[in-house]
Amino acid sequence: MTSLSSATVYADEGGVSYWLPGRFGSLAATPQVPGWSMAEVYYHTSVSAFGNAAAAREIHVGRIPATVNVDLNLHLNAHADLVLLNPTYTFATPVLGGQLAIGVTGLFGRSSANLAGTLTAAVGPLAVTRTGSFGDSITSVGDLYPQRHSSGTPACTIS
Numbered sequence: 249m250t251s252l253s254s255a256t257v258y259a260d261e262g263g264v265s266y267w268l269p270g271r272f273g274s275l276a277a278t279p280q281v282p283g284w285s286m287a288e289v290y291y292h293t294s295v296s297a298f299g300n301a302a303a304a305r306e307i308h309v310g311r312i313p314a315t316v317n318v319d320l321n322l323h324l325n326a327h328a329d330l331v332l333l334n335p336t337y338t339f340a341t342p343v344l345g346g347q348l349a350i351g352v353t354g355l356f357g358r359s360s361a362n363l364a365g366t367l368t369a370a371v372g373p374l375a376v377t378r379t380g381s382f383g384d385s386i387t388s389v390g391d392l393y394p395q396r397h398s399s400g401t402p403a404c405t406i407s
Contacts (some may be wrong), residue, residue, distance in 0.1 A: 280349055282340035289332040291357075298323045314371050322365040330357030330390075353393040360385030 302319045336351030362383030369376050 279347060280338045282338050285336050285338065287332075287334040287336070289334070291328070291330040291332060293326075293328050295326045296324060317368075317370045319368045320365060321367075322363060324361065324363050326359070326361040328357060328359040330355050330359075348396065350394075350396050353395065355390040356388075357390070358385065358387040 298321075300319070300321045302317070304315055304317045306313055306315050308314070332353055332355045334351055334353040336349050338347065338349040342348075360383065362381065364381035365379070367378045
């Protein structure tokens with residue numbers, strides 16, 4: 249009998265950043281130019297993975313024991329091309345002792361994923377192989393992400 253175990257995986261593993269480009273506030277204390285601004289970000293990712301699992305089990309057909317060997321081999325390929333738009337308005341008048349900017353980020357793009365695999369089952373000299381694949385893709389608009397920024401030395405923090 250074969251057992252499979254899995255490891256704990258965190259959202260930022262595998263080369264995908266937790267922070268979207270331009271969303272990290274490393275320049276939060278830098279004064280901004282009042283008025284409207286627009287940030288555009290193109291985000292591309294290609295991910296592929298593969299895995300192989302095997303198992304064996306003894307079965308009985310009548311009084312005859314037999315061993316069944318099963319092998320599964322999978323390949324995953326995924327791609328995403330996204331455009332993020334971030335219009336922002338920065339106020340000239342201080343708000344609570346700091347400079348306030350509000351904006352919203354929206355995204356549009358296409359993502360696709362394909363999964364292909366081969367399953368082989370063998371009992372003694374008899375073997376059966378099944379190969380298949382399926383995939384899907386979508387071109388769509390994503391959720392809106394409202395945000396606020398403040399820079400300077402505020403008298404209190406807005407949460």
